[in-house]
Amino acid sequence: MPERIFHIATASEWRTALGTGTYATSTVGRTLEEEGFIHASRRDQVPGVFERYYRSLAEDLVLLTIDPTRLTSEVRMDPVGDDTYPHVYGPIExxxxxxxxxxxRTGQPETVMSLWIKGMARRMGIALAVMLVIAAVLWAVALQR
Structure with missing residues (x-):
């Protein structure tokens, strides 16, 4: 059993789990109840899982690092094709x-700096758009005089 296992979740579902105390999404569009377990992976499997199932999602994603010793649910290494993947047979607390x-959007973990830069770029883009609208209005007013 790997020391840590990993699961990709939507940020909104993870926030909900923090509020309710349980996470029960198996994978994209499938619940624990529907699937019978929650899909997880070893760290080396995360990029492939992201490419196959999550790349096309427009939602914000988070990579959960799970300590199996803290789970009350059973974790099994199940065969999938020529490999094995960890599956959590119950909710994740x-x-x-x-x-x-x-x-x-490429499946790489974000750093605080990259998130800050993206946020700053977004705010600067909004400020530039507002300035262009104001300039266009002022130009239109000046032409009418």
Whole structure:
């Protein structure tokens, strides 16, 4: 059993889990109840899982790092094709998640600096758009005089 296992979640579902005390999404569009377990992966499997199932999602994603010893649910390494993947046979309690890191649109973990830069770029873009609208209005008013 790997020391830590990983699960990609939407940021909104993770926020909900923090409020309710349980996370029960198996994978994109599938619940624990529907699937029978929650899909997880070893760290080396995360990029492939992201590419296959999450790349096309427009939602914000987080990579959950799970300590299996903190789970009350059973974790099994199940065969999938030529490999094995960890599956959590029950809900994941937030206390078992030792880290939740935002993922970029390429599936790479975001750093505080990259998130700050993206936020700053977004705010600068909005400010520029507002300035252009004001300039256009002032120009239109000046032409009417």
């Amino acid at each position: 937030p206390r078992a998640v030792v880290d939740a890191v935002p993922l970029s």
